[in-house]
Amino acid sequence: MRMNDFLGHFKQENMTLFTDYYELTMCASYFDNEHFDPATFDLFIRRLPEHRSYFLFAGLEDVLGYLENIKFTRAHLAYLKKQGFREDFLDYLAELRFTGDVWAVPEGTVTFPNEPLIRVTAPIIEAQLIETFLLNTVNLQTMIATKASRVVHAAKGKSVVEFGLRREHGIDAGMKVARSSYIAGCDGTSNVLAGLKYQIPVFGTMAHSFVMSYSKEIDAFRAFSKTFPNSSTLLIDTYNEIAGAEKAAKIAKELELKGFRLGGVRLDSGNLAQTSKQVREILNKEGLGYVKIFASGDLDEYRIDELLKDDAKIDAFGVGTKMGTSADHPYLDVIYKLCETTNDRGLFSPIMKLSQDKITLPGRKQVYRSKDKDGVYQKDTIALSEEVCKGDPLLIKVMEKGQITYDLPSLKEIRCITQDNLFKLPAQYKGLSNAPAYPVGLSLSLQDLIKTLTSQLMQEEIIYKP
Amino acid sequence: MRMNDFLGHFKQENMTLFTDYYELTMCASYFDNEHFDPATFDLFIRRLPEHRSYFLFAGLEDVLGYLENIKFTRAHLAYLKKQGFREDFLDYLAELRFTGDVWAVPEGTVTFPNEPLIRVTAPIIEAQLIETFLLNTVNLQTMIATKASRVVHAAKGKSVVEFGLRREHGIDAGMKVARSSYIAGCDGTSNVLAGLKYQIPVFGTMAHSFVMSYSKEIDAFRAFSKTFPNSSTLLIDTYNEIAGAEKAAKIAKELELKGFRLGGVRLDSGNLAQTSKQVREILNKEGLGYVKIFASGDLDEYRIDELLKDDAKIDAFGVGTKMGTSADHPYLDVIYKLCETTNDRGLFSPIMKLSQDKITLPGRKQVYRSKDKDGVYQKDTIALSEEVCKGDPLLIKVMEKGQITYDLPSLKEIRCITQDNLFKLPAQYKGLSNAPAYPVGLSLSLQDLIKTLTSQLMQEEIIYKP
Numbered sequence: 001m002r003m004n005d006f007l008g009h010f011k012q013e014n015m016t017l018f019t020d021y022y023e024l025t026m027c028a029s030y031f032d033n034e035h036f037d038p039a040t041f042d043l044f045i046r047r048l049p050e051h052r053s054y055f056l057f058a059g060l061e062d063v064l065g066y067l068e069n070i071k072f073t074r075a076h077l078a079y080l081k082k083q084g085f086r087e088d089f090l091d092y093l094a095e096l097r098f099t100g101d102v103w104a105v106p107e108g109t110v111t112f113p114n115e116p117l118i119r120v121t122a123p124i125i126e127a128q129l130i131e132t133f134l135l136n137t138v139n140l141q142t143m144i145a146t147k148a149s150r151v152v153h154a155a156k157g158k159s160v161v162e163f164g165l166r167r168e169h170g171i172d173a174g175m176k177v178a179r180s181s182y183i184a185g186c187d188g189t190s191n192v193l194a195g196l197k198y199q200i201p202v203f204g205t206m207a208h209s210f211v212m213s214y215s216k217e218i219d220a221f222r223a224f225s226k227t228f229p230n231s232s233t234l235l236i237d238t239y240n241e242i243a244g245a246e247k248a249a250k251i252a253k254e255l256e257l258k259g260f261r262l263g264g265v266r267l268d269s270g271n272l273a274q275t276s277k278q279v280r281e282i283l284n285k286e287g288l289g290y291v292k293i294f295a296s297g298d299l300d301e302y303r304i305d306e307l308l309k310d311d312a313k314i315d316a317f318g319v320g321t322k323m324g325t326s327a328d329h330p331y332l333d334v335i336y337k338l339c340e341t342t343n344d345r346g347l348f349s350p351i352m353k354l355s356q357d358k359i360t361l362p363g364r365k366q367v368y369r370s371k372d373k374d375g376v377y378q379k380d381t382i383a384l385s386e387e388v389c390k391g392d393p394l395l396i397k398v399m400e401k402g403q404i405t406y407d408l409p410s411l412k413e414i415r416c417i418t419q420d421n422l423f424k425l426p427a428q429y430k431g432l433s434n435a436p437a438y439p440v441g442l443s444l445s446l447q448d449l450i451k452t453l454t455s456q457l458m459q460e461e462i463i464y465k466p
Numbered sequence: 467m468r469m470n471d472f473l474g475h476f477k478q479e480n481m482t483l484f485t486d487y488y489e490l491t492m493c494a495s496y497f498d499n500e501h502f503d504p505a506t507f508d509l510f511i512r513r514l515p516e517h518r519s520y521f522l523f524a525g526l527e528d529v530l531g532y533l534e535n536i537k538f539t540r541a542h543l544a545y546l547k548k549q550g551f552r553e554d555f556l557d558y559l560a561e562l563r564f565t566g567d568v569w570a571v572p573e574g575t576v577t578f579p580n581e582p583l584i585r586v587t588a589p590i591i592e593a594q595l596i597e598t599f600l601l602n603t604v605n606l607q608t609m610i611a612t613k614a615s616r617v618v619h620a621a622k623g624k625s626v627v628e629f630g631l632r633r634e635h636g637i638d639a640g641m642k643v644a645r646s647s648y649i650a651g652c653d654g655t656s657n658v659l660a661g662l663k664y665q666i667p668v669f670g671t672m673a674h675s676f677v678m679s680y681s682k683e684i685d686a687f688r689a690f691s692k693t694f695p696n697s698s699t700l701l702i703d704t705y706n707e708i709a710g711a712e713k714a715a716k717i718a719k720e721l722e723l724k725g726f727r728l729g730g731v732r733l734d735s736g737n738l739a740q741t742s743k744q745v746r747e748i749l750n751k752e753g754l755g756y757v758k759i760f761a762s763g764d765l766d767e768y769r770i771d772e773l774l775k776d777d778a779k780i781d782a783f784g785v786g787t788k789m790g791t792s793a794d795h796p797y798l799d800v801i802y803k804l805c806e807t808t809n810d811r812g813l814f815s816p817i818m819k820l821s822q823d824k825i826t827l828p829g830r831k832q833v834y835r836s837k838d839k840d841g842v843y844q845k846d847t848i849a850l851s852e853e854v855c856k857g858d859p860l861l862i863k864v865m866e867k868g869q870i871t872y873d874l875p876s877l878k879e880i881r882c883i884t885q886d887n888l889f890k891l892p893a894q895y896k897g898l899s900n901a902p903a904y905p906v907g908l909s910l911s912l913q914d915l916i917k918t919l920t921s922q923l924m925q926e927e928i929i930y931k932p
Contacts, residue, residue: 015637015659017658017659017662018631018637018640018657018658018659019631019657019658019659020629020631020632020656020657020658020670021656021657021658021661021668021669021670022656022670022671022672022673023670023673024658024670025670025671025672025690025693025694026672026673026675026676026690028693028694029672029676029689029690029692029693029694030676030679032689032692032693033689033692033693035679035689039679041675075662076662079658079661079662080658083661083668124679128673128675128676131632131673131675132631132632135632135633136631136632136633136634136636136637136640137636139632139633140635140636163486165484165485165486165598165602166486166597166598166601166602166605166800167601167602167605167797167798167800168602168635169606169634169635169636169638169639169642169791169796170602170603170606170635170636170638170639170641170642171481171484171602171636171638172635172636172637172638172639173635173636173638173639174484174602175636176635176636190486190487190488191484191485191486191487192483192484192485192486192487192490192545192546193481193483193484193485195487195545195549196483196541196542196545202487202549203487204486204487204488204489204490204491205488205491206488206491206492206495207488207489207492207594207597208803208804208819209492209507209594209597209802209803209804210492210495210496210594212804212807212817212818212819213496213501213505213590213804213807213817215809215810216926223495223498223499223501224491224492224495226495226498226499227491227494227495227498227499228491228494228495238819239819239820239923321797325635325796325797326796327796327797330635330791330792330793330796331633331787331791331793332633334632334633336675337674337675338674338675338678338679341678341679343681344681351678351679352678353674353678353704353705354704354705457705460682
C-alpha cells in the first residue's frame with residue numbers, strides 16, 4: 001500500500017479563505033494605501049479561566065502547516081471578486097504566499113497569561129491575513145490540552161482515556177481533542193480516525209445498545225467475550241450494576257475454564273464510588289482481582305478528584321464531554337495583537353493599544369524562564385527580544401521566510417515535553433482550584449517602553465478625557 | 467471555471483472511521499455471533515440545558531451525506547487489521563455500505579426533549595457503526611442553531627452577525643457554526659470560507675491592529691475609507707471611543723464632500739449602552755443620522771437583552787465566542803438509543819433500557835404536533851409509528867435503503883422553516899429564562915408498552931434488588 005493511500009485525506013488542506021472577512025478588507029486597504037512594510041504580531045492569552053493556573057500550549061504543528069500552504073485559488077479569487085474586491089488587489093492575492101518569520105514556544109510548554117506564544121514578523125498584509133486561523137487553532141488545542149492535563153493530574157496515575165467524540169464540536173474538534181489530550185497525558189482515545197491519523201492508542205468497550213440487543217444481559221456478555229475472549233470490558237449498568245457485576249463474574253469464571261481472562265467491567269452511571277466498591281467485592285470474592293473496573297459518565301477533574309477521595313475502586317477513567325468541550329470554560333481569551341510596525345524611516349517601531357480596560361505589551365518580545373538548580377520553575381520574565389535576561393528563552397524560531405526551520409517533534413516527543421514541563425512546575429500551581437498565580441514579571445526595559453508609549457498616546461490620541 | 471474547481475474541497479469526505487472504537491468492537495461481535503438482523507435506533511436529546519426551552523434541530527444534511535458515503539478504504543482496513551480485528555470481519559467491512567431507512571425531522575424544526583429527531587432502521591451492524599458521527603453532527607449544529615435563535619430573538623429585529631470564528635472549536639465548527647446560526651436567523655458571518663461554501667452573506671469591519679498600524683488613528687480611518695468610501699465601518703475604541711467617534715464624524719464629513727457616505731462605527735469594549743448613546747449624539751449633531759452603530763465584544767442573548775432594555779443606540783450586533791461555542795452550555799445531552807430489535811421469530815420487537823435513573827422510550831415512534839386553527843403549536847405527542855394520532859407528524863422519510871429520498875432544502879429554505887416554526891411557537895416558550903415547559907405527552911399505547919416492558923425487565927433482569 002502506498003503511503004499516499006494511507007494518509008490520503010490527511011493532507012493539509014488549503015485553508016487560506018478560513019479567515020474573518022475583516023482581515024481581507026484590512027488587507028485590501030493596506031494594499032490600496034501601499035502599506036507593505038513588515039510588522040510584528042504576538043499571539044497570547046489575556047487571562048486564565050477560573051480554576052486554571054497555567055496553559056499547556058498546543059496547536060503549533062497545524063499553524064505551521066497552514067502557513068506553508070497559503071495560496072488563493074481561482075475559486076477563492078472568483079468569490080472575492082463577487083464580494084467587490086478590486087482586480088489589482090486580487091492580482092496581488094493570486095501571487096501571495098506567507099514569507100514571514102515565526103517564533104513560538106514548543107507544543108507541550110507550560111505558559112501563562114500575556115506571554116507571547118507565537119510571534120509573527122511579516123509584511124503586514126500576510127501577518128494580518130493569518131490572524132483568524134492562528135487564533136482558532138491555538139484556542140482549541142491549548143484549551144483542551146490544558147483541561148486534559150488537569151484531568152490526568154486529578155487521576156493520580158490512573159489511566160485516563162478521551163471518550164468525548166460524540167459531543168466535541170464537529171469533525172476537526174474530534175480529531176484535535178484526541179491529539180491535544182494525548183499530548184496532555186491521556187493514554188488514548190475512542191476516536192478511531194484519530195488513532196489512524198496520529199497513531200494514538202484507541203480504546204473502547206461496549207454500549208448499552210449491545211446489551212439491549214440481546215434478550216438477556218448475560219447472553220450479550222457471553223457473545224461479546226466470545227469475540228474478544230481476552231480483552232472484553234463488559235458494561236454492567238444497563239439494568240442494575242450489582243446484578244450486572246454478578247453476571248460478569250460468572251462470565252469471567254467461564255472464560256477461566258477456557259484459559260482466558262475477562263479484561264474488565266465498566267460503570268457508566270449511578271453512584272460510582274459506592275458501586276465500584278460493591279463491584280470490586282463481588283469480583284474479589286470470586287478470585288477475580290485481575291478484572292479491572294473502568295468508570296465513565298459525566299467525569300471531569302473535579303469528579304475524579306472526589307471519587308479518589310471517596311476511595312472509589314476504579315482502575316481507569318473514560319472522560320468525555322466535559323473534557324472534550326472544556327465545558328466549564330469552553331474558550332480561551334486568546335488574542336493576536338500588533339506590537340511593532342515599520343516607521344516612516346523604515347525602522348521597526350514598537351507600538352501598543354491603550355483603551356480604558358486593556359493594554360497590550362509593545363515591541364518584539366521573548367519570555368525567559370528562571371529555574372532553580374533542579375530545574376524547577378521559579379518565575380518568568382517577559383522582556384524585549386534584544387535584551388539579555390536570566391533564565392531560558394521559551395520562544396524559538398520555527399519559520400524563516402515562510403519555510404519551516406523547526407524539526408517538528410512527534411506526538412510522543414510532545415507528550416514528553418509536557419511531562420517534563422508539568423514535572424518542573426511546582427505542585428502549588430497544579431491545584432484544581434485556588435492555585436496561587438505563578439510569578440510573571442516584565443523586564444525593566446519593557447516597563448520603560450510601556451511608560452514612554454503610554455504618555456505619547458495620551459498626548460497624541462486621547463484628546464477627549466472622559 | 468469548472469464547478470469542480472469551485473467546490474473542490476467541499477466534497478463530502480469519507481468519514482467512515484470517524485467513530486468510537488466500541489462501535490467497531492460491537493460490530494465485530496455482532497458479526498461473530500451472526501447477528502445481522504435489522505434494528506431501530508432513535509437519536510434524541512434527553513433534557514434541555516438551563517435557560518433553554520426548545521431545540522432548533524440542525525445537522526441533517528451532513529448526516530445524510532455521511533451515510534451515503536460510508537465505505538471502509540484499504541487504509542482503514544489495514545489499520546483495523548493492526549488493531550487485531552479478524553480477517554473475516556474485515557472482509558465483511560470491505561463490502562459494507564449503509565443500506566438502512568432513515569426518518570428525521572427537517573432542519574429548522576423546533577423540537578423538545580425525548581422526541582426522536584432521527585430514526586434509523588438498518589441491519590444492526592450498520593445502525594451501530596454510525597452512532598458517533600450522527601451524535602457529533604447533531605450535537606454541534608442543533609446546539610448552535612438553538613443558541614443563535616435565542617440571540618436573534620433577544621435582538622428584537624436588529625441585525626445579528628456571527629463573529630465567533632476565532633474561538634469556535636476548530637475548522638469544522640467554524641464552518642458549521644456559520645451555517646447553523648444563519649439557519650437560526652443571523653444575517654451573516656465573518657467566516658469567508660463559509661460565505662463561499664454556503665453562500666451566506668459575509669461581514670467585517672476593521673481590527674484594532676489596523677488602527678495601530680498608523681501613527682495616528684485618523685490616518686487609519688482615512689486610509690480605510692479611501693478603499694471603501696461607501697461602506698466603511700470604523701472601529702473607534704482603540705484609544706478612546708469618544709475621541710474616536712469625533713474623528714469618525716470628521717471622516718464622514720470629508721466623505722460627504724466627495725459624494726460618499728460612511729457606513730458605520732463599531733464599538734468593541736467598554737460600557738456599550740452608555741457609550742452608544744454618546745456616540746449617537748456626536749454623530750447626530752453632525753447630521754450623520756445615517757451612520758450606523760455596530761457593537762461587538764462579549765455579547766450573547768442576555769447581554770443584548772440588557773443593552774436594549776438600557777435603550778442602547780445600537781443598530782447591529784456582532785456576536786462571537788459565546789454564541790459560537792454555546793458558552794453557557796457547550797453540549798447537548800444528545801443520545802442514540804436502540805428501541806427495537808428483531809426477535810427470535812424474525813419480527814420487530816420494541817425494547818427499552820431501564821437503569822436506576824434513566825429510561826428510554828421503546829418501539830418505532832413518531833411525534834405528532836397539535837396546532838390551533840391559526841397553526842400555533844399547542845402540544846406534542848410521542849406515539850408509536852403505527853398509531854393514528856391527532857396533529858401533524860414531525861418525522862418524514864429522508865432515506866430508503868441507503869439512498870436519500872428527500873429533496874434537501876436550500877439553506878434559505880431551512881431559514882424559512884425556522885422562521886415559520888419560531889413564529890408558531892407561543893411567545894411564553896421563547897423567553898430567555900424561566901420559560902414554562904412546552905407540553906410533550908406520550909400516547910396511551912406508548913405508555914402501555916412502557917409498563918409492559920418495565921414489568922418484564924424487572925422479572926427477567928433485575929435479580930438483585932438494591
